[in-house]
Amino acid sequence: MELFDFIHDPHFNWLPKDGTVNYYGKILTKEEADYFYLNLLEKIDWKNDEAIIFGKKILTKRKVAWHGDKDFNYTYSKSTKTALPWSEELLLLKNKIEEKTGEKFNSCLLNLYHDGSEGMAYHSDAEKDLKKNGTIASLTLGAERKFSFKHKTSGERIDLFLEHGSLLIMKDETQTNWLHRLPPTKKIRTPRINLTFRMIEKTST
Numbered sequence: 696m697e698l699f700d701f702i703h704d705p706h707f708n709w710l711p712k713d714g715t716v717n718y719y720g721k722i723l724t725k726e727e728a729d730y731f732y733l734n735l736l737e738k739i740d741w742k743n744d745e746a747i748i749f750g751k752k753i754l755t756k757r758k759v760a761w762h763g764d765k766d767f768n769y770t771y772s773k774s775t776k777t778a779l780p781w782s783e784e785l786l787l788l789k790n791k792i793e794e795k796t797g798e799k800f801n802s803c804l805l806n807l808y809h810d811g812s813e814g815m816a817y818h819s820d821a822e823k824d825l826k827k828n829g830t831i832a833s834l835t836l837g838a839e840r841k842f843s844f845k846h847k848t849s850g851e852r853i854d855l856f857l858e859h860g861s862l863l864i865m866k867d868e869t870q871t872n873w874l875h876r877l878p879p880t881k882k883i884r885t886p887r888i889n890l891t892f893r894m895i896e897k898t899s900t
């Protein structure tokens with residue numbers, strides 16, 4: 696094994712404790728990643744995200760979409776969304792990721808960050824509709840951005856860079872014990888699309 700091979704070793708756990716984060720590196724060729732990036736940029740019905748902060752409804756600059764097996768209602772940032780059906784491209788990506796990871800997913804939250812000024816603040820994905828300690832698979836398309844984890848009690852930080860066409864997995868106790876964020880950066884002037892494949896357990900419908 697070369698010195699830095701662990702960076703793309705999907706068995707290497709990036710977290711020192713209390714959870715598991717595996718980085719698979721690029722799971723798509725440059726051509727495939729470019730194709731999916733352009734397809735999703737154009738075809739997804741991107742909408743500004745609604746969040747309720749201090750009781751006020753706000754719209755984020757970042758855009759989102761939510762797709763899934765059936766018209767799930769999913770409450771996220773205190774606002775409820777209904778999943779749209781899978782597109783052909785989303786299903787291809789879901790199948791590829793399920794094959795790679797041996798996990799099953801029934802929904803996907805998509806985020807579009809137009810440039811480095813847009814990011815996502817520290818949070819964990821542990822809403823009540825999500826399977827407890829279920830695996831979340833995160834696919835990056837477009838600009839390479841830093842992604843950070845922070846331990847909820849010790850404050851330890853882990854940073855990694857998510858490449859175009861790459862896959863990151865968060866599993867086990869990660870959402871219980873760690874926060875994650877996508878920090879804004881002045882260095883990036885091009886869009887990034889992120890897909891997080893998830894397992895929803897309860898539906899409010």
Ligand SMILES: O=C(O)CCC(=O)C(=O)O
Binds near residue numbers: 815820842877889891
């Ligand atoms: O854009 C990312 O890499 C992460 C997005 C995220 O954390 C989320 O959608 O919950």
Ligand SMILES: [Fe+2]
Binds near residue numbers: 818819820875
């Ligand atoms: Fe998240």
